Amino acid sequence: MLKKIFFIIFCFNAVYAFSQLRTFNEIFPSIGENARSNALSESGYVKSSRKSPGFVIIGNQQGTKIDPSIVNNVLKSNPGYIVESILVIPGNRPVTLLNIYNAVGNIRDLKGRLYNSATRNQEIPLFEDASRIAGERQTSAIADPPPSSVIPQTETVYIKLKDVNFGNTFYRGQISLIQGSAGAQGLSYTLSNFRNMTYLMVPVIKEGKFIAQLYFEPIREGILIYSLAGADISDFFASKIHVDSAISKRLSVITEWAADGIRRN
Numbered sequence: 722m723l724k725k726i727f728f729i730i731f732c733f734n735a736v737y738a739f740s741q742l743r744t745f746n747e748i749f750p751s752i753g754e755n756a757r758s759n760a761l762s763e764s765g766y767v768k769s770s771r772k773s774p775g776f777v778i779i780g781n782q783q784g785t786k787i788d789p790s791i792v793n794n795v796l797k798s799n800p801g802y803i804v805e806s807i808l809v810i811p812g813n814r815p816v817t818l819l820n821i822y823n824a825v826g827n828i829r830d831l832k833g834r835l836y837n838s839a840t841r842n843q844e845i846p847l848f849e850d851a852s853r854i855a856g857e858r859q860t861s862a863i864a865d866p867p868p869s870s871v872i873p874q875t876e877t878v879y880i881k882l883k884d885v886n887f888g889n890t891f892y893r894g895q896i897s898l899i900q901g902s903a904g905a906q907g908l909s910y911t912l913s914n915f916r917n918m919t920y921l922m923v924p925v926i927k928e929g930k931f932i933a934q935l936y937f938e939p940i941r942e943g944i945l946i947y948s949l950a951g952a953d954i955s956d957f958f959a960s961k962i963h964v965d966s967a968i969s970k971r972l973s974v975i976t977e978w979a980a981d982g983i984r985r986n
Contacts, residue, residue, distance in 0.1 A: 800951025824982030
């Protein structure tokens, strides 16, 4: 009898917790049907462009219910190029923000992730090595921490990625809990380069001019991963490389790294 009571209480709590989750349409009430279908598909929604008056950011549309800081973290750096993506991981099992926090703590899992190189006509690793480092001046690799039982309100991490194009690149990651309206809660993860990104020793993207913003929230359809990345590149280098592709593939690899970690946790 006692077991049955506990089971009923557990089921009630689970149903109540699920009922508190927002739906995709509540968060993006103005999204177009094509964009919505893509976001809920396996590949997700992705759009990239040089920033212009006609470029529409879904996360910045009137009525979108994402904390304004998520988009503003990127836009405040006034990037010349922007990539936006929306992906929903289907909810076939309960996933908490703690699961998500522990998933994005596995920095070493970024190593060896493949992307399709148009110039080499094959899939190659975007990041040949990936590690957590102690700080901006202490760049030797340190171990990823074991899974945590709590999420800090805010946390700063430092990351070193050996980029196939830019060599060693260095990022500062800011992780924050986001408390929204009606009790909705998500996790913000902002990555920005704290050193120049160079090609053949020449700075291509200066310090702080590449920002990737990820936002995670459990919703009724599964786990929402909203991502926005921006970069500012000189006109000289912009004419030599496909900037949209360069930003898109890095955001795609980072998003898939997070998604794969969430699926495993």
